[in-house]
Amino acid sequence: MADDGGEEDQLPCFGQIVVGPPGSGKTTFCHGMSQYLTALGREVAIINLDPANHGERLPYKPAVDIEDLVSLEGVMSTLGLGPNGAIIYSIEFLEKNLDWLLDKLRAHRAKYLLFDFPGQAGVELFTHYTCIQNIVQTLQKHDYRLTAVHLVDAYHCSDASRFISVVLVSLMSMMRLELPHVNVLSKVDLIEQYGPLAFNLDFFTECTDMTRILDYIDAPARGADELDRDLQGAHERPQGDATSKKLSRLTREICDVVESFGLVSFTTLDIQDGESVGRVLSKIDKANGYVVQSAAAAAAAQQGRDPRAAANALFQSAFSGNEADYEHLASVRERHMGRTSGDDT
Numbered sequence: 001m002a003d004d005g006g007e008e009d010q011l012p013c014f015g016q017i018v019v020g021p022p023g024s025g026k027t028t029f030c031h032g033m034s035q036y037l038t039a040l041g042r043e044v045a046i047i048n049l050d051p052a053n054h055g056e057r058l059p060y061k062p063a064v065d066i067e068d069l070v071s072l073e074g075v076m077s078t079l080g081l082g083p084n085g086a087i088i089y090s091i092e093f094l095e096k097n098l099d100w101l102l103d104k105l106r107a108h109r110a111k112y113l114l115f116d117f118p119g120q121a122g123v124e125l126f127t128h129y130t131c132i133q134n135i136v137q138t139l140q141k142h143d144y145r146l147t148a149v150h151l152v153d154a155y156h157c158s159d160a161s162r163f164i165s166v167v168l169v170s171l172m173s174m175m176r177l178e179l180p181h182v183n184v185l186s187k188v189d190l191i192e193q194y195g196p197l198a199f200n201l202d203f204f205t206e207c208t209d210m211t212r213i214l215d216y217i218d219a220p221a222r223g224a225d226e227l228d229r230d231l232q233g234a235h236e237r238p239q240g241d242a243t244s245k246k247l248s249r250l251t252r253e254i255c256d257v258v259e260s261f262g263l264v265s266f267t268t269l270d271i272q273d274g275e276s277v278g279r280v281l282s283k284i285d286k287a288n289g290y291v292v293q294s295a296a297a298a299a300a301a302q303q304g305r306d307p308r309a310a311a312n313a314l315f316q317s318a319f320s321g322n323e324a325d326y327e328h329l330a331s332v333r334e335r336h337m338g339r340t341s342g343d344d345t
């Protein structure tokens with residue numbers, strides 16, 4: 001069934017695996033990204049692999065829906081599992097029935113695919129189970145060229161401990177999925193609401209100097225001046241107990257691990273801002289090679305004056321070059337952060 005190798009199976013198929021913690025904006029991203037891609041002239045199919053996502057929770061109409069294979073409510077009532085256990089069971093059930101998915105996808109091979117993965121139970125699914133890895137590897141074997149898009153709510157920048165945790169989860173998802181990877185700080189339009197950040201936004205997007213954030217543990221939403229005052233006061237206070245010393249050593253080690261891999265960095269996203277979505281897409285296209293394929297197609301179609309190929313070629317030239325990233329970060333700071341960031345690094 002799955003390995004028949006019809007003619008359409010010979011063509012590579014491009015897409016995105018959208019992952020991230022619960023509420024990070026995955027479903028909204030799939031919906032917004034599909035609208036953006038459609039406007040660019042790409043035909044899109046959204047594949048809903050989150051069994052908890054159905055009915056009114058879904059803003060888009062999925063081309064393939066895991067609900068047609070396994071019902072979350074059915075699993076919960078039949079096996080007496082809670083929501084997390086039922087999601088894990090459902091994804092493992094999908095892994096065992098991958099032919100079902102491959103068959104469903106066959107009708108959409110000519111389209112650009114967006115896979116909406118579950119967030120609930122998401123961390124366990126990556127750390128303790130191999131089902132998502134196996135699903136992704138099988139798709140790759142069938143020439144699905146995918147970029148993992150890992151969304152993290154920008155809210156986590158407002159607290160040092162939380163930020164270290166999400167960076168670690170991002171690193172882990174990069175290592176476990178083994179896909180081209182784009183990490184995204186979502187909902188950046190809300191960042192000003194969380195109060196002053198300890199550092200400029202570039203600190204959180206680049207993640208190159210993680211150990212500097214250690215001083216801000218348990219000191220959320222305070223600027224550098226305020227923190228300096230507190231740290232001076234701390235010298236006069238008795239040292240913390242053995243547990244907190246161990247905890248702070250562990251946190252330092254985690255930061256060292258993240259830094260020494262040198263893999264994690266983020267790009268920012270406001271899903272309602274087309275320019276912001278376009279920047280994220282340009283990174284995704286570079287990561288999975290779509291940009292190369294589409295350039296070749298554009299060149300081939302130029303003689304035939306295919307308008308879709310021309311639009312894609314225009315898109316590429318508009319979003320090539322790293323200078324644009326710096327300009328974009330500056331514009332995010334100006335629009336959404338005002339003077340809320342601290343240390344001017």
Ligand SMILES: Nc1nc2c(ncn2[C@@H]2O[C@H](COP(=O)(O)OP(=O)(O)OP(=O)(O)O)[C@@H](O)[C@H]2O)c(=O)[nH]1
Pocket residue numbers: 020021022023024025026027028029050053118119120186187188189190269270271272
């Ligand atoms: N302001 C703002 N809100 C956003 C953005 N992206 C998502 N949201 C909101 O964040 C909430 C959660 O978004 P979802 O798309 O449901 O998140 P999810 O990751 O799919 O959630 P789970 O399926 O529970 O894992 C919704 O209320 C969205 O409207 C954004 O860029 N800006």
